[in-house]
Amino acid sequence: MNRVRLFLLVSMLLVAVPAGADILVVVNPDSGIRTLSRSDAINIFMGRYRKLPNGGLALPVDLVSLKPRFYRALVDKNLAAINSYWARLVFSGEASPPQQSQSAADVHHLLAHNPNVLGYVDSETAWDDLRVVLTLDE
Amino acid sequence: MKRLWFARLSPRRRRRTRQRSVGSGPAGSARGENPRLGLTALGLVSWALCLAAPIPSAFGHPLDDETRLRFSGFGTLAAVHSDQANADFVRDISQREGAGDGWSGKTDSLLGAQLGYRFTDELDVVVQGLSRYQESGHFEPELSWAFVRYRPDPAVQLRAGRLGWDVYQLADSRYVGYAYNWVRPPVDHFGTLQLVHIDGADVTFKQPVGSDLVRLKLYAGRSDSEIYLTEGLSAEFDVDQVYGGNLDYETGPWRFRVSYTQIHSDVDYRGPVADAIERVPFANLDPNNVLGDVFGFDRITLFSLGALYDRGPLTVQAMVNRSKVTRYEGQIDSGFVSVGYRVQRVTPFVMMSKVKTTSTHPDGSDIDQQTYSLGARYDVAANLALKAQLDRIDTRSPGFLWRDTDSDWRGGWSSVFTLGLDFIF
Numbered sequence: 001m002n003r004v005r006l007f008l009l010v011s012m013l014l015v016a017v018p019a020g021a022d023i024l025v026v027v028n029p030d031s032g033i034r035t036l037s038r039s040d041a042i043n044i045f046m047g048r049y050r051k052l053p054n055g056g057l058a059l060p061v062d063l064v065s066l067k068p069r070f071y072r073a074l075v076d077k078n079l080a081a082i083n084s085y086w087a088r089l090v091f092s093g094e095a096s097p098p099q100q101s102q103s104a105a106d107v108h109h110l111l112a113h114n115p116n117v118l119g120y121v122d123s124e125t126a127w128d129d130l131r132v133v134l135t136l137d138e
Numbered sequence: 139m140k141r142l143w144f145a146r147l148s149p150r151r152r153r154r155t156r157q158r159s160v161g162s163g164p165a166g167s168a169r170g171e172n173p174r175l176g177l178t179a180l181g182l183v184s185w186a187l188c189l190a191a192p193i194p195s196a197f198g199h200p201l202d203d204e205t206r207l208r209f210s211g212f213g214t215l216a217a218v219h220s221d222q223a224n225a226d227f228v229r230d231i232s233q234r235e236g237a238g239d240g241w242s243g244k245t246d247s248l249l250g251a252q253l254g255y256r257f258t259d260e261l262d263v264v265v266q267g268l269s270r271y272q273e274s275g276h277f278e279p280e281l282s283w284a285f286v287r288y289r290p291d292p293a294v295q296l297r298a299g300r301l302g303w304d305v306y307q308l309a310d311s312r313y314v315g316y317a318y319n320w321v322r323p324p325v326d327h328f329g330t331l332q333l334v335h336i337d338g339a340d341v342t343f344k345q346p347v348g349s350d351l352v353r354l355k356l357y358a359g360r361s362d363s364e365i366y367l368t369e370g371l372s373a374e375f376d377v378d379q380v381y382g383g384n385l386d387y388e389t390g391p392w393r394f395r396v397s398y399t400q401i402h403s404d405v406d407y408r409g410p411v412a413d414a415i416e417r418v419p420f421a422n423l424d425p426n427n428v429l430g431d432v433f434g435f436d437r438i439t440l441f442s443l444g445a446l447y448d449r450g451p452l453t454v455q456a457m458v459n460r461s462k463v464t465r466y467e468g469q470i471d472s473g474f475v476s477v478g479y480r481v482q483r484v485t486p487f488v489m490m491s492k493v494k495t496t497s498t499h500p501d502g503s504d505i506d507q508q509t510y511s512l513g514a515r516y517d518v519a520a521n522l523a524l525k526a527q528l529d530r531i532d533t534r535s536p537g538f539l540w541r542d543t544d545s546d547w548r549g550g551w552s553s554v555f556t557l558g559l560d561f562i563f
Contacts, residue, residue: 039349048388049344049351051292057259058292076450080517081480083197087562088317090198091212091252092302092310093264093283097198099205 022123023070025134031056031115036133042074044118046085047095052116060098061119063107070120073136197521197562208254214315216246216322216558222531224547225540227554229322230329231365234275234372236541237554244271246322246558248313250282260289268313273364273372282313282335298339304355304384305331306397307444307457315560319453319515321527322556324474324491326509327457329539332401332438336361336380353386367503367538371411373435377403382440391449397442405435430465437464451480453487468497470505478515485515495537505537507549513556522561529554 025041027033032054043049050058063070071082089095101107107119111130121127123135198210218237220227226236229245237245248270256262268282285299302310309331312323322328338359345352358381364374382399405426412425430436444457458473474491489511495504513527533540533549 037349043346043351049292049346051346057289059259078480078483078517079520080483080523083520083562084317084523087197087212087314088308088311090210091250091266091314091317092304093266093285093287093297096254096262 022138023066023073023120023136024123024132025118025120025136026111026127026130027118027133028111028115029129029131031131033131033133036118038074038134038136041118041134041136045071045074045098047089047097052118056116058118059114059116061107061110061117062098062100063104063120064100064102065104066120066122069138070136073138199563206256208256209251210254210563211249211251212314212316212560212562213249214246214313214321214558214560216243216315216525216556218242218245219555220552222540222550222552222554224550225533225536225543225552227552228329228366228539228541229325230331231367231538232273232334232363233271234273234366234369234541238542244277246315246556247271248277248315250313252283262287270313273366293344295342296339297341300335300337301340301357301359303331303333303336303361303380304340304357305333305382305399305440306384306442306459307393307395307446307455314562315525315558316521316523316562319478319485319487319525320476320489320511320513321525321558324476324489324509324511325529325539326491326493326507327459327472327474330461330470330472330493330505332365332375332435333361333363333377333380336377338380350387350389353388354383355386356383357381365538366541367433368409368411368543369541371407371409371429373429373433374406374408375401375403375435376406377401384442391447393444393446393448395442395444397440397444399440399442401438401440403436403438405430405433433463433465433468435463438462451485453478453480466497466499468495468499470495476511483517485517486512487514488512493539503537504535505539506534507536507539508532521563522559525556525558525560527556527558529556 025036031052033052036053040053044058045060052058068079071077086097090097101110104121104125107121108127110117111119198208200208218227219241220237220239223239226238227245228236248268250266250268252264252266254262254264263286264283266283267279269277269279271277272280281300283300283302285297285301288296304310308323311317312328336357336359338357340355340357342353342355361377361380362375364372366372379402380399382397384395384397387394407425407429412429415423415425415428439462440459442457442459447454454477456475461470470493472493474489476487476489478485478487490508492508494506497504510530511527513525516524518524531552531554533552535549536543536547
């Protein structure tokens with residue numbers, strides 16, 4: 001009987017805890033951007049084409065602690081593959097990688113002060129003053 | 139392990155020191171064992187940098203509070219083993235001497251450092267220095283890029299100064315080993331490239347088409363370089379015009395490129411072979427005319443196609459190029475196909491490449507060879523990759539892609555094994 005209860009309890013816990021939280025791409029509401037397509041996000045974060053839907057220059061910011069999960073969700077690549085990709089662009093002078101931010105508070109600060117900044121956060125980080133423009137499932 | 143590689147460097151080089159006077163200028167007499175010293179120093183510096191650096195999630199180091207000034211770099215420490223006793227293996231035709239049978243560290247080892255300063259989001263400058271085994275026969279650093287970049291709009295980029303020669307996909311990052319899976323870009327395809335950088339300007343336009351992207355780059359400038367045809371004959375290019383462009387189409391994981399380039403140069407042939415022509419009695423020959431007539435390097439046209447598929451763990455890459463020279467309908471055809479598949483930290487890959495030159499000149503020294511490569515990249519950390527690669531090279535005619543070739547060597551199979559360590563910081 002105890003075993004059955006334990007089994008039920010564990011099953012419920014497994015169902016209740018999501019496999020992984022989603023990652024949200026966020027902007028300053030003043031940017032006027034409502035949504036961003038996945039290919040826009042790839043173009044901007046991978047340095048291919050950094051134009052926002054509102055016509056402005058996109059300034060992407062990487063959150064270092066979330067970076068491996070973000071790029072896994074965005075382009076299915078690990079950090080080494082992302083660095084390898086950027087090594088080609090940086091050392092041929094073609095493009096520069098996103099600015100690197102050490103903490104979510106830094107990302108928030110940049111977003112709050114510049115409507116051209118694009119950042120990403122864990123879906124568990126709730127920031128009411130920012131707008132979610134894309135949700136990446138993990 | 140690393141010390142072992144160094145200890146074994148080029149013991150058989152010594153018997154060839156008499157040939158070191160070949161080539162250009164005053165540096166000749168002072169060469170001696172410089173390559174080896176240079177390499178050891180390079181290795182020590184790179185190791186110090188590697189060990190000192192923490193494992194970063196990105197590379198590059200801001201040197202001020204506002205992250206306007208950034209320092210970054212790349213390097214490769216590699217040892218090549220060749221079993222070919224009749225000729226020496228080179229990475230490209232700028233290398234005067236190659237790797238003989240046994241181990242050699244100079245073919246692929248290099249170190250690059252880059253400094254960038256951002257004035258505004260639109261305007262920045264980039265300076266890069268590169269130390270590799272090059273034309274001079276040692277590792278003296280050269281200024282590889284130094285340019286101002288202006289991006290008035292996300293769709294337009296202008297650059298002026300010293301720029302990488304973006305003649306075809308990967309050409310302007312061919313020394314950045316960390317950026318690709320191989321130990322070196324395929325020699326058959328990249329080994330015959332004549333220039334590393336140009337002094338001039340380029341402009342890039344980007345235009346989205348739905349979710350696809352069209353990218354057009356045009357460039358023009360001048361340059362100079364030196365290539366070796368044999369250890370006893372080099373061609374010094376004084377390029378007064380190099381111009382061209384490439385058109386990219388990016389759709390999903392695909393990236394296609396078409397390129398066209400023209401190079402106009404004055405070519406000065408040097409070395410004992412050129413001297414011998416000049417000394418032919420009563421003929422009064424100008425080696426530049428005689429050799430220029432054979433090689434026709436004063437005007438080169440390159441056409442190139444490239445395709446890259448990069449999705450998740452899978453990378454497939456294919457390129458073809460045709461270079462035409464002015465005399466005797468001379469042309470260089472080359473191409474390669476490579477497939478890599480990443481499994482966690484390991485990326486095994488296979489590659490096949492081919493190069494063939496043709497000319498109607500009766501004495502032309504044609505190149506005809508193909509290479510089958512098998513290897514793997516192991517990502518030790520997000521800034522450090524260890525690589526191993528085996529090349530089986532089927533040479534039907536060595537032409538100028540090998541060095542110190544025995545006069546009776548017509549070709550055959552060679553095995554070249556390379557162990558390399560690529561890093562960025």
